[in-house]
Amino acid sequence: MALTLAAGGAVLLLLLASNVIRRIFVRHARARGTEMDAADTAGWLVFFAVIFLGAAALGLLNPSKFLSLAFCSTLLVFGVAALVGAFVIGRR
Incomplete structure (x- = not known):
């Protein structure tokens, strides 16, 4: 609990x-x-990247209690993809 x-x-x-x-x-x-739109989109991608990577880290700390390994790896892949997308979009 x-x-x-x-x-x-x-x-x-x-x-x-x-x-x-x-x-x-x-x-x-x-x-x-x-540009304002590109910066805002990149900011939201950073937000989701931090959330995905944090959830994956939390799940990896205790996978039997919180998340399975397959779900954690999916969160990790989406987090890294969102981070890469944020830096690519933020450079425009």
Whole structure:
């Protein structure tokens, strides 16, 4: 029970932190001269990348309790793909 509550709190903190990271990334992309739409899209991709990678890390810590290995690897692949997409779109 306590482990589940701790994991829920960690996910909530991860959501808040990834939103802050998204805003910082959008400001950085706008400062480099990226269009507003491209910077916003890249920011949301960073948000989802952080969430996917955080969920995969949480699942890998205790796969029998939270997630299966197949689901964690899928989250990891989507997280890395979103991160690559964010950096490609943020450079336009």
